Amino acid sequence: MAALVGVLVSLPALAGLLPASDASVSAPDLRAAVLASDTVGFSGFAESAGGLDLPVTDQLTSVADLFSDRTRMRVWWRGPIDHRVDVISAGGETGVHRDLMGSWAWEYERATATRTLNSALALPRPPDLLPSTLGRRLLSEATVAEVSRIGALRVAGRDALGLRLTPTEPASSVGRVDIWVDADTGLPLKVEVFGKGAALPALETRFLDFDPSAPDPSTTAFVAPPAAAIRGAPVTDVALEAGRRIRPVPLPPELAGLPRRVLTGVPPGIGLFGRGVTLLAVVPLPSRLAAGLRDALVQSPDAVVDEAGVRVSAGPVALMLLDPPGHGPYVLTGTVTLDALADAAAQLPELGGTP
Numbered sequence: 001m002a003a004l005v006g007v008l009v010s011l012p013a014l015a016g017l018l019p020a021s022d023a024s025v026s027a028p029d030l031r032a033a034v035l036a037s038d039t040v041g042f043s044g045f046a047e048s049a050g051g052l053d054l055p056v057t058d059q060l061t062s063v064a065d066l067f068s069d070r071t072r073m074r075v076w077w078r079g080p081i082d083h084r085v086d087v088i089s090a091g092g093e094t095g096v097h098r099d100l101m102g103s104w105a106w107e108y109e110r111a112t113a114t115r116t117l118n119s120a121l122a123l124p125r126p127p128d129l130l131p132s133t134l135g136r137r138l139l140s141e142a143t144v145a146e147v148s149r150i151g152a153l154r155v156a157g158r159d160a161l162g163l164r165l166t167p168t169e170p171a172s173s174v175g176r177v178d179i180w181v182d183a184d185t186g187l188p189l190k191v192e193v194f195g196k197g198a199a200l201p202a203l204e205t206r207f208l209d210f211d212p213s214a215p216d217p218s219t220t221a222f223v224a225p226p227a228a229a230i231r232g233a234p235v236t237d238v239a240l241e242a243g244r245r246i247r248p249v250p251l252p253p254e255l256a257g258l259p260r261r262v263l264t265g266v267p268p269g270i271g272l273f274g275r276g277v278t279l280l281a282v283v284p285l286p287s288r289l290a291a292g293l294r295d296a297l298v299q300s301p302d303a304v305v306d307e308a309g310v311r312v313s314a315g316p317v318a319l320m321l322l323d324p325p326g327h328g329p330y331v332l333t334g335t336v337t338l339d340a341l342a343d344a345a346a347q348l349p350e351l352g353g354t355p
Helices: 003-015 027-037 060-069 131-139 238-245 285-299 338-346
Strands: 042-050 068-081 083-091 092-098 102-107 113-119 147-155 160-165 174-182 188-195 204-209 229-232 272-275 278-284 305-306 309-314 317-323 331-335
Touching: 003 147, 027 160, 060 229, 092 272, 102 305, 131 160, 131 188, 147 174, 147 188, 147 204, 160 188, 174 285, 278 338, 285 309, 285 317, 309 338, 317 338, 331 338
Parallel strands: 113 229
Antiparallel strands: 042 068, 042 204, 068 083, 083 092, 092 102, 102 113, 147 160, 160 174, 174 188, 188 204, 272 278, 278 331, 305 309, 309 317, 317 331
């Protein structure tokens, strides 16, 4: 009996060791299957793990935790605007229910429901780290020359076809992204993001359990219990707040070799440059946040402090703070190298750079 129990307990682990069946699917076709999978319904259990020690202020600790800690998520997915993700932690459980207008965050232990409306520059949330969501976003703007096949792997007991994305922009700090795609549904089951020259991933997310069937609508819908406390989300979008209050600095059509993107509904003082995996943001900050961020950056053992400003990299993510007189503080951040940040600052003379 003891031997039988031992065999049953070990079955999930043994299933992961079974050889995966590959398929003769080209890299462009596999990418196309991933991009077409956003309406595929499924449920499962996923886990993300990040090693990014981001030097941020207290107001952004939730973002830093998301990319530096281990996040466990139960997910029920009917589509991009109809899904539910329960985040499980030592302190309890929080369910995020997405609908057409925004999302509800339900804190079980506190019996509190928080409503958040859609925003043009919303901060990352746990659903953004699901392998299916992250993999699809990272591949959305990849070119044919940037993707290649890398064999197959068993993930969550299923055959997953390997796809590698290698950015071609010289400014990129990302060395490669490995995405393992479910052979039947086209859904990414595992994603690994590597910085340039790194042997270990800076961010990894994967499904541990996966069921390729659409959940019932009642599972993803949210109805607040009668005794629940209802509140609106606090103002956390500091970028939009500062972008409206600070006199905008004219931004060029290109920074560090990266073209500027068009962002609907975003103040002109905020700029986003690049594409796909390689992005650079230029964002004004409220003065009350700049001092704390400066202290966090300077205290980092790898900080570079020179006439251009103070800048730090955490894996493939880099941050730089500029605080010229008369314009208010700005932060430059993204998946670019420290040299690219310095080059970008030099192209912004009104922020203290050298024209």
